[in-house]
Amino acid sequence: MTIRIGLLLFPDLTQLDLTGPLEVFSRMPGAEVSLLWKTLEPVRSDRGLGLLPDMRLADCEALDILCVPGGPGQIALMEDAEVLGALRRLAPGCRLVTSVCTGSLVLAAAGLLTGRRATCHWSSLDQLALFGAEPVAERVVRDGNRITGAGVTSGIDFALAVAAEVLGEEAAREIQLQIEYDPAPPFDSGAPRTAAPELLARVTERIAPFIARRRAASEAAAARLG
Amino acid sequence: MTIRIGLLLFPDLTQLDLTGPLEVFSRMPGAEVSLLWKTLEPVRSDRGLGLLPDMRLADCEALDILCVPGGPGQIALMEDAEVLGALRRLAPGCRLVTSVCTGSLVLAAAGLLTGRRATCHWSSLDQLALFGAEPVAERVVRDGNRITGAGVTSGIDFALAVAAEVLGEEAAREIQLQIEYDPAPPFDSGAPRTAAPELLARVTERIAPFIARRRAASEAAAARLG
Numbered sequence: 001m002t003i004r005i006g007l008l009l010f011p012d013l014t015q016l017d018l019t020g021p022l023e024v025f026s027r028m029p030g031a032e033v034s035l036l037w038k039t040l041e042p043v044r045s046d047r048g049l050g051l052l053p054d055m056r057l058a059d060c061e062a063l064d065i066l067c068v069p070g071g072p073g074q075i076a077l078m079e080d081a082e083v084l085g086a087l088r089r090l091a092p093g094c095r096l097v098t099s100v101c102t103g104s105l106v107l108a109a110a111g112l113l114t115g116r117r118a119t120c121h122w123s124s125l126d127q128l129a130l131f132g133a134e135p136v137a138e139r140v141v142r143d144g145n146r147i148t149g150a151g152v153t154s155g156i157d158f159a160l161a162v163a164a165e166v167l168g169e170e171a172a173r174e175i176q177l178q179i180e181y182d183p184a185p186p187f188d189s190g191a192p193r194t195a196a197p198e199l200l201a202r203v204t205e206r207i208a209p210f211i212a213r214r215r216a217a218s219e220a221a222a223a224r225l226g
Numbered sequence: 227m228t229i230r231i232g233l234l235l236f237p238d239l240t241q242l243d244l245t246g247p248l249e250v251f252s253r254m255p256g257a258e259v260s261l262l263w264k265t266l267e268p269v270r271s272d273r274g275l276g277l278l279p280d281m282r283l284a285d286c287e288a289l290d291i292l293c294v295p296g297g298p299g300q301i302a303l304m305e306d307a308e309v310l311g312a313l314r315r316l317a318p319g320c321r322l323v324t325s326v327c328t329g330s331l332v333l334a335a336a337g338l339l340t341g342r343r344a345t346c347h348w349s350s351l352d353q354l355a356l357f358g359a360e361p362v363a364e365r366v367v368r369d370g371n372r373i374t375g376a377g378v379t380s381g382i383d384f385a386l387a388v389a390a391e392v393l394g395e396e397a398a399r400e401i402q403l404q405i406e407y408d409p410a411p412p413f414d415s416g417a418p419r420t421a422a423p424e425l426l427a428r429v430t431e432r433i434a435p436f437i438a439r440r441r442a443a444s445e446a447a448a449a450r451l452g
Contacts, residue, residue: 019245026273050278180376182379185386185407189403199396
């Protein structure tokens, strides 16, 4: 059995949103994983990593699993008719329609999370409500065949959940052992609920201008969605 | 203050060994991160991800932090005089000499872990002893200015420890919050100590031929090291 998995690769994405799940997906027996973008030219992440797409989005006929990662470039995607159109074209044939981090806002802008429970990076979780989705502050959220992961590193937990859904828990556990995913963070500051209030306030204040820009883009995208 | 960080990029590396730490390092204020390889041509990971080097290894004059990721391609590096020579040339000027996963075997083959405590992917940890290093079954191991991470996803814990060492704990905690590193694995099978014995036996048996090939290469590299 072949499992066709497509991850959207786009300029200014947060690379670990994609590369975490990719490491898990590419170890799933039977998986055929493609990185999809408009062209086959190298794409640069938000912090400069150069990545090569495998397939043009327009050439992708069908997928079993669609996954949209996030990152600052997600703002441009929310107003990109070609990308949103491709997501709308592919999603109905997918077994699972998924995202990591702020990729959920792109799915939402394509109308693919309306009325669904979903998650997102903590900084932008509330923006899902602009699109009629229900924001859920959990690391991996499932609603029907939509599975969304929270910020960046959530993509690893998310991808193991996807692997378990498609291949069974035992196969997912094998992958977990292969990638030695036995996390031991040196600190406990990885979520708003665990970070010190001063730390959370400092980070929130620093990113506020960017989050406001994302919000304006989400509002505009939600208005276009109608 | 600029912190010059160089990660070795090479054919058939395990991409998450590199991309996990890269996400953390590239968020360190003042960091200048480079992916180093012999040429600037795209490099393919063990499972096909195309990545672009930033700088030729021969053009890299000095680093503050050197990091060698692992993966199957690590076998070829252990017999690559050009790569081992570059590591030996750069290491003495580094504040930290580091690795993730089986990258530690490459550092060891360059003679950079002799007499040091170090770690590695669980499947190959014992091979460090061939080079006179002391294998330690911990997720992040420090000995002097050598910091080594265990398998694949350990690279995230490892990189946060490096960030804390260089910039202080508060800066590392900020990065942890940015990348929402609040792990919640759906299963508890990420290490030999937690995986079910049958699962561990099945994975160990399947990879045995490859691990034997790595061991032969490590033995040969250790013999050359003398």
